[in-house]
Structure formats: structure tokens, C-alpha cells
Amino acid sequence: MLTPPEEFVGKCRKLRNRIEDERKSSSFTCGGTITIQGHGGEQKEAEETSLHSSPSLNLFWKTAGKTSAEKLTLPITGTGDSTAARLQQLVQDCSPATFGVGSKDILDPDYRRAGKLDADSFASTFHPADFGILESIQQVLLPSISSDLENRLPFRKLTADLYKMNVYSGPAGLFRRHVDTPRSSKQIGSLVVCLPSEFSGGQLIVRHHGKTVSFDWSSSSGSTIQWAAFYSDCEHEIEQISTGHRITLTYNLVVSEPGYCDLPSPVVDPKSLPLYAMLKDMVAKPGALDKGGVLGVFCSHAYAHSSTTAEHSLPQILKGSDLVLYSVFKSLGLQVNVLPVREADGFYHTENPQMDIGGRTHPKRDKYAIDEYEDSLGYATKRYWPFYRLPGVFWLTEPKQEEMAFSYLAYGNESSVETMYSCAAIFAVIPPLEKRHGEKWKLLVQE
Template identity: 45%
Template sequence: MDSQDPYRVEYRHSLAELEDEVNKIMIEDCKIDACADLFLFRVLPFQSGTYQHEYYEYSAYSGYGFSNFLKSVPEEPKAAATEELRLNVDRVLPGLLDDYDGNILEHEKIKGRLDARWKGMDAYQKDGASKNSIPRSLVDILMEKQYRERAGLSDVSSDEKAAFTESCRQLQSIIEGEHATASFSCGGSIPIVLGDLQAPEVTRPASSPVSIFWSKGDDATARKLVLPLDESVPHTHPDTLRRLVVDCDPASFGRGEQDVIDPEYRRAGKINADQFATSFHPADFGILENLSQVLLPSISSETDNQLGFRKITAELYKLNVYSGPSGHFRKHVDTPRATNQIGSLVVCLPCPFKGGSLTVEHHGQKVEFDWSEKSETSIQWAAFYSDCEHEIETITHGDRVTLTYNLYVTEPLNVGVPSPMSIVDPKAYPAYSWIRNLLEQEEFMKDGGVLGIFCSHAYPHSSNLADLQLPRALKGADLVLYSVFRSLNIDVEVLPILEKDGHYCAEDPSLGITGTVPGEDEIAPNGRRRRSRFYMSEYDYDHSGTLQRFLGNGKKPWPNYVELLPSASPADYEDIDRRWKTLMLSRRVGGMQNMVENFATEELPAKVNSTHRNPGVQVGLSHRPYKTFNRGYERGLDEVIQSIWPVQYLPGVTWITGPKHEEMAFSQIAYGNEASIGTRYSCAAILAVVPPAEQRVGMLRQG
């Protein structure tokens, strides 16, 4: 006590020292617990007597302790498991048993942890290993990051942290800025197959050669050209292509309300839609379905985005030919032909040429479509909004034959589940080059990590079909990001995040992230959030007593852990090194967040990058339909969550955007003097696993 102020406690240790001590104890406990878990896994099948696994949960509270349980295990399996336990402890914690010659099961530290772990084994006994689990790559990258931070092996300077925050801010701007990831363009390719399209070696959508039929003026005789070219038959001969070029009229362009022909501005040939026909139809290859997923959400209101029947249709407009050595079209913007026209689709047919790249610009972002390399063997396409500036660079050799379609928004009667993105090239998205360049920077996430992006659009992620629809039903910016990460060989998942008291992730003022859905962070006149949420008997126990005493007298703290980890498989138990790091990742230390947030002062400085300041997130193992339960009465959510809505607690995710659209995950009904209900919500999020810098080089080259 301070002699001047009897109510003021004098602290002799800082929060930084407390955190170092707690992390040291936590790592040691996790290592022992991993060894203890394997020991229990070995002996539990041999338990004898009347105590069965469904009784464990009750016995943990009735005084039937681990020592009594151990008496029911036969000596032979118990001895083998005990020897294995000693070997494992010696390996992961060398020196702990150096001065101990007794029975390892009676070692004070190990006995205490065995007893604590035994009381939590009922989940494994009842449910076995979870049918679903968080992807291994996601867990591994976070647990290594968390270990480095807790062990003091990660030293990030203030300048490095500032640079990283700025990169995250720019990525956030790309994702949800005024002109968002803004799927203003997309494109792809369809290979030409000369043989059987149904052959086993044809593993992606492909096309047979494309036919073009046209007539000229009053001549009713239709001419035919088949691409790609082949001198063996007349229809595919280069001379027939030359006839098509000759029959084209000069292409005009709009200047004000007039159509103008000016070879300096545009040098190309054209045939109007009423003068030709073609065997190629975009709808045959799923192009229009993909366009609907990518382009529609960026021009629609959120209400419109819920209307699954809104689709894009294409109307054939013109055939154009740009020939070398001078064919080109300077930068221009298309004139919409109707109020419901949203853009254009350009399809480049298989015919060899050099040069002629199509560049599309929109609000400072640019995408280039260079079709020359595959011009002889593939159909290539690009779609973009009507208000995009675009340009066709000079053709230096050959003939660039294209079909142009006007794209319209329609409202068909039949609704279908969108097809997977198998023909869209992610490199055609504006965000591709920016994200690739970011990942190529060695200083960005040098040790790896996980980028978290809450979905921009609403999806029925708590429906019976959620696992089938996601990620295939993603749209707009969400679809762009998912596709770009996948194309760069980045592991990416779409998973539900469970809220806790309305918060889905930690607040991050530097990125403007509140951690709540829009409107949920508003404060009512009584000082509470406008929509109060709770789960029956969910208590935030404050275990900061021993932590606070350490600040005053340095007495060793006794951390109390809250652990959210799915049920384990035999392989999980046997991999001791991964198991203890997974345990460390899934634990929160009771009271530590409260200490760091409320005690940090100049006199009690905390770590700049505290691992306890910002809580992690509760990630659902899979998408699951909304349900109601009667579990939870008189018990906290953390005690029953794995039985009703399995999650894993994951700290260390770098959130780029905040939550936007939530759905009810589950409700718990409690009975007493009055029936009551508590509801939990979830948000869908994209989680991208970024490998360490030295591993990314090869991956990005392959992407």
C-alpha cells in the first residue's frame, strides 16, 4: 500500500513481465497436457469397473478424481502408457524430471495436469473425433505464429508494424472502397478440341471448331469459314478468311449522336448481326452464369442482390476483324443501346495474330487482355461494364476476329444454382495483379499468417444447403477474392464465424473495424448496446486475482484456461509437437484480456504486440443449418458449444474487413420459473492462408 493513499496498490512488476510469465507457464502446461492427452487416450479403453464414459462428466463434479479412475486400469497397459508419458515429457520438456525419481504419475505438476485433462475427456469419449475440422494449413500457420509471439521469438518494430497496417489498409480499399474489388471486368478462355469433346483427357469445358456463315449485299449465297485455320479443306483455308476480311465494311464509332468512320481513330472491319451467323453461343459454356455472379452484384443494391432470379443475357451485336499491320481502336467508352444494358462481351475466335491487346480501365484500375499467345488454339473472352474505357492496341500481324455481344439484365422465371468458376481466368480481375504484387513483397507477412475477409454479400450460410452452395454461390467481390487467392495457390476457405456478445472479431481502429455488424455498435441512452445479446448462463469469469498479485509481489500466477478445440482423432493425440501447439492456439487465459485492457499505464506498460489484448475468433468447423437446443441451462456456452455448434478458437487472424451480414446460428431454450431463450449469430468469412515469404516464391510462379 502507498503510505499517502491507503487504497492505492503499489505494483513492482509491469504487464509486459506478467505476460511473459503467463506465456512461459502456458507453453509448459500445453506441452504437459499434450503428453497427458496421449496417456489418457492410451488408457481410457482399458477402464474397468462400473464407471463408464457417460458418467465421466458427472463424476468430475462429484469427487471421483483421476486417481480413483486410474485404479480401475489394468497394470500392463498402464505401465506401457506411463513409460511413454515419461519419454514424451523428457523430450518436450527436458530437465523437468531431472531431480525426480518417483512415479511420474505422482509428480506434482504432471499429476495436476492429468487430473485437469481427465475431467475434459468426456467430449472425446462421447463424440469421438469431429466429422469436420478446420483445414490443417490454416491451423498450422496460426499456431506457429502464436508460438513465436508467446515465446518471444517474433520481434516486430514499430516501422514494420506501420508498413504492414498500411498494406492492410490498401487491401481493404481494394476490397470495399468506393469502387471495390470491383469486378468491372472478367475474362477467360475455352480451348479448341478437334476430336471428341467427351474424351477422358478433356478435363475442362472445351469447344469444337467455330463456324461463321455470312452473305454480302444482295448475294443470297452464304459463305462459310471454320476456325481455327487449316489449309486441308476450303472452309478452313486462309483464303476463305481473306474473303471474310474483304467482305467486311469499315467499322464506325460513336461521336456524340453520330456514327463516324475515321481510320486514325479506328481501323477495323465489321459485319452486322443480321448479315452473319455463328455456331458459338456463350450460354453453352456457362459464360453468362459466371458473368451474373461477377458483374451483377457490383451494380445492384443489396436488396437486388437477394433476388436470385436476376440474370445477364447476351445479344449478338457485331463481328469485327482487326488486321495487321495497322488495325486498332483508340481509347473509348461504348454507348449503351438500352436502359437495361450493363456492358459488353467480346469473344476472340481462334485465329493467329500478334499484338492487339485489349485494355480496360475503370476508376484508375486497369486490366489487360493479351490474347495473341493463345490466339490460334483457344476461344478467349472478356466482359466489362458499359462505362469502362477500353482500347485495342495495334495489330502487328494476322487477323483478330471477334464477336461482340451486348449484355443486359433480365429476370428469367427459372432459378438455378450458379455453376463453378471453371472458365473464368482470375488474372482478368483488377485485384489480381495488386494482390499478387503484395504477396511477392518479402516484408508482407514474412512469417506467414491468415487474412480474414468477412463476405461483402449475404448468403444463406446457415441453411441446409450451405455446404453445397459455398463457395460456389459466392458473387461479386467475394467471388473475385476467392478466385484470385485460389489462382495464386493460396489455401482459402469460406467458414462461419460465431459471435460473442455481438462481436465477431477484435476491434481495430487503424482499419475502422468495430468487430460488429453495421448498427450493432450503436449505444442506447442507457449505455448499453441497442440490441442486447446473451447466451443462457454464459458467464465471463474473471480469473485475474492471481495475475494481479503477481504485479504486486511477483508471486507465480496460476492461469485459468478456457479452451475451445474440436474433438481429436488418434493421429492428433500421437503428434505431440503439433498437439501442444494446437492446445496453445485454442486457449484463452481467464482475466488476461481484462488485465491488459484495464491496467495498462505508463507505470504498468504492456507489450506493444500483446497476444492477450485482442481476442481470437470462434470459427465454425463447417456450415450448418439453424437449430434450437435445450442444452446450456445452468451451464456456460464454452462448456456445451462443441456438442451443438462445434468451433475452434483461432487467435492471430489478420482481419481486413469487418462483419456485414449475419444469420441466426442457434438458439438455446431454458426452463425455470419462466421459459427464456438466447440466440447466437454467425457471419460468413473468407480465410486465406498466406505462407511464409520463402515459400511463396515458388507458389506464385505456378499461379
């Protein structure tokens, strides 16, 4: 096993701390407000209203057994009985909202008390693309990071797929702490749009890696459209509604196929990021990894890395600090890959052990029978999850997120179902010192 110099081990420990700081400071959620024309202050200039304000919006819905659709205009401006009746009709026409546990949908009013309409049962005149919301989310949660054309990740664009309408009503509507289940391997987050309907309470609390952001929409709920977006692996909750009806549209945020767009995209130069200087010092100068090696960083965010499309969706769907690290590695001219690592017992030290690394992202597999005379774990892994042992990996972080790799039936005195998990990790290959040549490396040393 390669034994690293003590100086290099010390640098790895400092780099580990810097990576964790980057993860803590990375944005994981964002939000905004759209005023309703004629509400909440003076009317804006005409050229501004398309992005910053909206006309009143209409909701249409139809449930089984009805011959015509219902219509509700928001915000509610009058006090007539017919308007109140239409709002109450919407509440009554909603089905009780469930929540997912594994592959099951659970109905438990103590955990979630809300109504819902599926996307095929309603329509609205509100569309996020009309107000620049997706572009705003892309800037914060899915930025383009580039130093030059050669090392750039292709421009990544978000689409918002309408998923559900939810109504949380006072005095008991709520949704306790949970993490959303991604609906596709390319989904990176969720967008929640709160429509103009007056209510009190019901704060949206979003948490990630020990940080908390609170969205309190109640004070302006009757006259504005308010929205929040967050990564799929963020824990969040909706506190109890005190009065009124909190009406929201939920969209799945999905990364579209890489390409280029006519709209300007904010670009961050990796050289401006704090991690760049530390990594450059490690890879561009002699004295640390003169014989070459591999830096390994376990991904901070959850990805569907064991899905059938992961081989094509990664690294395009990298988020937050994972995107920052990938881009910094690429800007240093290193070979970078995102690969699965099979779970291993023990602590992942920087000077640590060889582990099973998948040659590519593997779709998860279910329940293979293993003969009782075989080495069950070794046999199943080699046959159904091809891997290799890579010496000289210096792990800078510990595993954060796991996904099922495969499960199998193991037979001995008694049969049992065993499950193997894997974690996604970013690998940066650093060549030996004598192979670090060419203009790219010279420029790095001279910086």
C-alpha cells in the same frame, strides 16, 4: 440542420475510405479460354469437352448483292489457297467500323480501324451458353448476395445478345480508348469472344477506377477461343494489330427479369464482407445516430437511371461495389432506395447540405420552354423533375457518374439551352434509437 457528433463524423470518414477500398478491389472484368478439340494438347475426357473445349466452328455471312452465303471454318488447319481466299473474302466483305460520339456514328480510321458485320448479316456455330461462359460472368460481375430470403435480391440472370462481328487486321487495326454506349437500360456490360484466327499484337486493355487489366490473346490465337467480359462503364482499347486477323464476336450482356433458376448460383453472405462490421457498429449501437438519419452513397458505376425503365430495373442491375453496399444495408434491416440526386455545386461533405433528391427515378426530358419572368431553374426542376429536400443525409462518397435529367430553354436577354444532370445514389434510412426494436436489432447488437 442536424449536427452529428464528432465521433460519428470520424466513423463516416473511415467508412468512406473503406468504401473506396471496396471499389478499388471489386472485379470489373473477367475472361477465359476454350480449347479447340484436337488442338493445344491432349484431348480431354468426353464429359469435359462440352464446357472446356469446342469443335471447329463455322462462320456464315452474306452481303448485299450476293445470292449465296460464304462459309469459313476456324481454326484454319490447311494452307490451301481456297481457305486463305475465304478468310480474305470475309475481310473484304466487312464494312468500315464506326464509333459513337453522342448520338452520332463517326468514321475515323486514326481512332478505329476495323471491319464489321452487323448481327443480321452473319451467323456462327459458336454460342456462349454452350460453354458456361454466362454462368462464369454472373459469378464475377453479377453475383447473388444473400443473408436470408427476406432481404435477398431475386436471382439475376444474364443473357448475351449478339451485336456485331469485328475484324481487326494487321498491320494497322486498332481501337483507341473508349467507353461503350449501352444499348438498353438493362445492359450491364459487354462480352467479347475472340475466334481462333492467328494474329499478333492487339491486346485488349480494360480500365476502371485507376485499375488496368490486359488480355493478350495473340500467343494462342490460332488454336483457341478466348473471351473477356467487362462492365459497360469500363474504358477499354485494342492495341494495334501487327500481323494476321483478329476476329471477334461482341455481345451485349443484359440482365433478364428477376426470377429463380435451376442452376446453382453462388451466394455471398454480406456478414462476411469487411463493410458489414463497420456499418453494424454505426447503426446497431447507441451514441452516433440516436435521432436517426440517412446514409447516402453515390453509385460507383454508371446506370441508365434516367431511362423510362429505371424504376423497374434498379436495384436489380446494380454492379460490383454498389451491389455490395446495397446488400449490406439490406442485411442490417434498413430501408434502402436507389434514387437520383440533382447536381449541386461544391463538395459533398459528410456533414453537408440538403440536396434535391428525386422521389423516384425520372425519365430524361428534353427542351422545355421557361418564361423569362420565372425562376428558370427552380421552375423547371419543380415542374419536370419533382424532388424533395431530405435533411440529415450524411454523404459517405462524392458523385461518380452523371446522366442528363432534363434540358430546357431559358429566356432572358438572350435565349439559351440549359441542361440539368443527376447522379444515382443509394440511400439507407436509419431509424431513431427508440424505434430500433424487435428481434432483428437485438441480434445485431449481440453479434
